Amino acid sequence: MSENDKLSLAERLDIAIENLSVWHRVTLVMVIIGLLSLSVIISMSQYYFQQEINKHGRIAEIRDEKTGDVELSFIPNSEQVFSGESIVALYSTQIWLMASNGLVIGLLSFLFLWITYRGQSYKKELKTIENQLIRQSYLVNFETSIPEGATKVEKILNHSSLVFPELRSLLGRDKSEGRKLPYKTNQTIENETVDIVVATKKGDFIVKFFDDVSFKTIDQFAQTLSKSNKRIFRVLCVAKNYDDDLQSNQLSLLMQKLGLKYNMDLIFEEDQGYSMLWIN
Template identity: 70%
Template sequence: MSDNGEKSLAEKLDIAIENLSVWHRVTLVMVIIGLLSLSVVISLSQYYFHQEISKHGQIIEIKDESGNVELVFDPNSDDIFSTQSILNLYTTQVWLMASNGLVIGLLSFLFLWITYRGHAYRKELRAIENQLIRQSYLVNFETSIPEGNDRIDKILNHSCLVFPELQSLLGGKTDRKKLPYRVDQTIGRQKIDVIVSTKRGDFIVKFFDYVSVQTLEQFTDDLAKSGKAIFRVLCISKNYDEQLQSSQLSSIMQRLNLDFDMDLIFEDEQGYSMLWIN
């Protein structure tokens, strides 16, 4: 959030994504309710129609002289609606049931279309958000000097400049400068230095002395097996394996097949520099 209280572009985009998600869910619920209501109403009308018919007679099939099958209403007495009126009513009910199937088919198509478009829009917005995050990463981490009393304060203060999910935890209050976080947590066999709980999952920070490919594989494997909802992971180290600093990095990260975003960050006395942005 800017100094004048206006939301940043990343925050506005995040809010738009959340609103789209809410609209998507509400629309799907409305379609489902419409399908159920239509089915119940028409089914009940069919049921009560047959109940009413059975009070006064029955509809039977007969063959005429040419062998054609016709529907005939056989009344219980002469004091009843005309036979033609009953047949018209019955035919109307048949067409109504056919229309019921057609409407359900159309609503089902609408349901599938909304689901497809909703996912497509969310994917597109997430792609835009990721581009903004990459740009914000480069601007804030590569050009700014970290502020804070220790390593945790510095990385979290910097991260707040990048991720609106963290900024929202501050509530826009200038007098509240620290995020609510937990330290020295254990996930599987891994000791996690910092965890911040956000609406999209845990924001995890892990400080390493040295990171090799094997270290990275073991670390991500333990996180994946934990089953926790993870929003993003920052791996921060002063030293990385030569493989991770080579052209092989992209294929190594793809091979990890992560369900969450993870970034690799160099740390030195001057600040941070990005090795990998997911």
């Protein structure tokens, strides 16, 4: 069995998103290198061509007094080495080369913007699918299974590792090896003490245990974390009870008022396990 076969669908999606980001960056770098290389080559050719022209004379605009038309003409400094018509033709070629340079740069710039737009669009679609799978996994694991572990810290982390690929990756491919998540307890963030902090590649995974929780409690806790400017991946608020406002149909509006830049989930801690109140 290959390593990919051992991964959950959420983990595969997470890897696909990372690979897409890498491909996106590499493509953008290639476009930028192409732009710079093209610009340098054409600019140098224009420079040396102009130097060669200046050795023998100069290009000037001559107005036909009869017709009023303006034409380009080569005015030599001394005895001509090349015909004036040839010099004018070369000069016109240089003008077309400059125009082509602008056109190619414009096309590459359009390609740059298109790749940026499409790459972000695909990444957003994959992220949406991943979030839906995480939500389903959340509900299945937290609502229907009994947590494993001797302490409440072990129980919530064991359950969480079944949901989030970011935590699963810290355990390795095979949990039977007996590996445990590297975590810290009783960490102080600003003036708030959190029960669990797990450092992941996307930021800190934070768990805070409560007894009774009101919206004011959640608001103060969320604002404290936001002020810390820490890179936070996800926050789990695990409580034995939430007030009536948080259990009403106003919950969605209340959570939106928090204006969070990270994900926060509200979880009931019950005798035999957990149940979900809010999944961000």
